[in-house]
Amino acid sequence: MLHGLFRWDRVVLMTPGLAASASPHASAYSASPLIVARGLSKVYVVPGAGELTALKDLNFEIYSGEFVSVVGQSGCGKSTLLKMLAGLLPYTAGSVALNGKELRGPSADAAVVFQSPVLLPWRTVLENVLLPIEFRKLSPSRYKQKAFELLEMVGLQDFVQRYPYELSGGMQQRAAIARALIQDPRLLLMDEPFGALDAMTREQMNLELMRIWSQSHKTVFFITHSIAEAIFLSDRVIAMTTRPGRIAEVIAIDLPRPRDLAVINTDRFGRYAAHLRALLNAGGGVSE
Amino acid sequence: MTLQSTQLSGIEAREASPRQSLSWFRRYPQFTISPAILVALLALWWLASDVLHAPTYVVPPPEKVFQALVRGLSRAPWDHASYWYHSGVTVWEALAGFAIGSALGALLGFALSHWPLLGKSWYPYIVGFQSLPKVAIAPLMVVWFGFGLQGKVFITAVITFFPLLVNTMAGYQAVEPERIELARSCNASEWHLLSKIIFPSCLPFLFAGLGVAAVLSIIGAVVGEFVGASAGLGMLLMQYNQALEIAPLFAVILLLGLIGFLMNLAVGLLERRYCFWAQRSNAAVRT
Numbered sequence: 001m002l003h004g005l006f007r008w009d010r011v012v013l014m015t016p017g018l019a020a021s022a023s024p025h026a027s028a029y030s031a032s033p034l035i036v037a038r039g040l041s042k043v044y045v046v047p048g049a050g051e052l053t054a055l056k057d058l059n060f061e062i063y064s065g066e067f068v069s070v071v072g073q074s075g076c077g078k079s080t081l082l083k084m085l086a087g088l089l090p091y092t093a094g095s096v097a098l099n100g101k102e103l104r105g106p107s108a109d110a111a112v113v114f115q116s117p118v119l120l121p122w123r124t125v126l127e128n129v130l131l132p133i134e135f136r137k138l139s140p141s142r143y144k145q146k147a148f149e150l151l152e153m154v155g156l157q158d159f160v161q162r163y164p165y166e167l168s169g170g171m172q173q174r175a176a177i178a179r180a181l182i183q184d185p186r187l188l189l190m191d192e193p194f195g196a197l198d199a200m201t202r203e204q205m206n207l208e209l210m211r212i213w214s215q216s217h218k219t220v221f222f223i224t225h226s227i228a229e230a231i232f233l234s235d236r237v238i239a240m241t242t243r244p245g246r247i248a249e250v251i252a253i254d255l256p257r258p259r260d261l262a263v264i265n266t267d268r269f270g271r272y273a274a275h276l277r278a279l280l281n282a283g284g285g286v287s288e
Numbered sequence: 289m290t291l292q293s294t295q296l297s298g299i300e301a302r303e304a305s306p307r308q309s310l311s312w313f314r315r316y317p318q319f320t321i322s323p324a325i326l327v328a329l330l331a332l333w334w335l336a337s338d339v340l341h342a343p344t345y346v347v348p349p350p351e352k353v354f355q356a357l358v359r360g361l362s363r364a365p366w367d368h369a370s371y372w373y374h375s376g377v378t379v380w381e382a383l384a385g386f387a388i389g390s391a392l393g394a395l396l397g398f399a400l401s402h403w404p405l406l407g408k409s410w411y412p413y414i415v416g417f418q419s420l421p422k423v424a425i426a427p428l429m430v431v432w433f434g435f436g437l438q439g440k441v442f443i444t445a446v447i448t449f450f451p452l453l454v455n456t457m458a459g460y461q462a463v464e465p466e467r468i469e470l471a472r473s474c475n476a477s478e479w480h481l482l483s484k485i486i487f488p489s490c491l492p493f494l495f496a497g498l499g500v501a502a503v504l505s506i507i508g509a510v511v512g513e514f515v516g517a518s519a520g521l522g523m524l525l526m527q528y529n530q531a532l533e534i535a536p537l538f539a540v541i542l543l544l545g546l547i548g549f550l551m552n553l554a555v556g557l558l559e560r561r562y563c564f565w566a567q568r569s570n571a572a573v574r575t
Binding site for chain 1: 471
């Protein structure tokens with residue numbers, strides 16, 4: 001019964017030759033994957049305690065334009081994985097390529113949205129959005145128009161000259177999304193960006209993110225520990241087990257787009273959720 | 289979103305309270321209660337000297353002190369008997385030492401934090417110097433620099449150096465790691481990381497250090513003058529003390545208090561201007 005509903009991608013995904021068929025959107029966007037990870041591992045050396053394997057032998061592809069979520073409980077290494085894709089952490093074994101190039105440090109093709117907005121309090125919203133442009137030694141004045149457009153897209157057009165402390169938590173995270181998008185990255189790496197928001201704001205932000213994603217045609221790699229959020233947003237969900245972090249299964253979410261909040265109450269959504277919960281429970285407990 | 293609703297958010301909304309006039313007294317205690325305290329203290333002083341007849345060398349009458357103050361301040365600033373002249377000398381020594389000491393303290397603080405090897409190797413000496421009472425070197429200043437300004441500037445610089453050093457290092461430690469990750473994820477240069485992330489993040493700590501250093505700078509200048517000087521409020525204090533002229537002595541002490549207050553106020557105004565986004569409370573590291 002379940003087998004008929006779910007697309008069992010795990011086996012398929014592990015086999016490079018058949019990988020393309022694993023993503024329902026792969027053919028619609030691009031033939032070659034944006035990210036290819038092979039045998040990706042991360043081992044931390046803990047002083048006095050030996051070695052700690054955070055991530056073990058990850059194999060996956062992410063295709064251009066896809067929305068892929070990673071779910072797993074705290075400590076499964078999902079944030080480590082994101083930092084490795086951002087070039088902020090070196091990996092200890094295996095390989096990962098972004099846009100055909102082996103990842104060695106931060107790439108201009110990827111931008112990060114962190115768990116907290118990380119807006120600089122001494123800069124206005126506009127100045128915060130232009131910060132990456134300054135870091136990349138480009139001319140901020142030439143990107144001003146684009147910053148205005150992005151701020152309008154995330155609904156902050158009336159707060160351009162405000163300071164972060166004048167904004168609510170949700171608005172601050174919208175500004176952080178605009179700051180990531182101004183770099184025009186192919187890949188948007190999001191590390192539980194709505195984890196600190198209340199439930200209502202979070203749902204609102206999920207809807208906003210879907211709209212922004214469909215308008216900007218970016219590839220999104222989204223970390224969360226909420227099963228519902230992962231299913232609601234994603235084309236595919238990577239479920240991870242804990243210690244060491246491994247991929248338990250990659251599940252394609254076959255729900256029609258555009259999605260609205262009503263989809264959460266459908267049977268199909270419920271079955272995806274039940275399956276993911278069972279997977280994560282087998283891996284050692286789960287938080288909603 | 290209309291213009292009106294955006295204007296209502298933030299500070300404007302809070303200031304538009306209808307109970308404004310009623311609570312004005314409580315809202316601005318610095319303009320209401322603080323002057324009242326001053327009046328009460330003056331009344332107590334007057335009570336002790338003029339009513340209870342405390343000896344004048346213990347508590348000089350307020351009017352005598354006031355007379356001395358007026359006499360000292362009514363002379364021209366270039367007159368060596370005027371308080372303006374001596375205040376000018378002391379303030380100049382304090383400001384010069386403050387500028388040199390705090391600039392060096394902040395610079396070294398950044399350097400020691402930015403290069404951990406440097407920081408770790410210098411750490412024991414810094415702790416050693418810091419626990420030393422800096423005024424202990426004041427007598428040495430006369431030997432090294434004589435009775436001129438240099439000795440006072442030097443000791444003030446030594447005293448103001450440490451609050452800035454310690455606060456800068458604390459501020460550097462307290463920079464949110466995510467801010468640094470943000471910069472790194474954008475391929476920011478080392479210089480951009482320092483100038484656009486770390487330095488502004490440290491500003492609340494720097495201002496806490498400057499507030500402490502401002503007060504200490506006056507102490508440094510006065511102590512420097514105590515051990516040997518030809519001008520300055522510290523020298524006046526010594527002269528009046530030896531001559532048992534207690535009323536002008538009190539006048540000079542009041543002047544010193546006023547100067548310290550004004551310097552603290554100046555630092556506070558600069559902080560409001562450049563650090564408006566931070567709450568001072570989370571940046572207090574005292575030395």
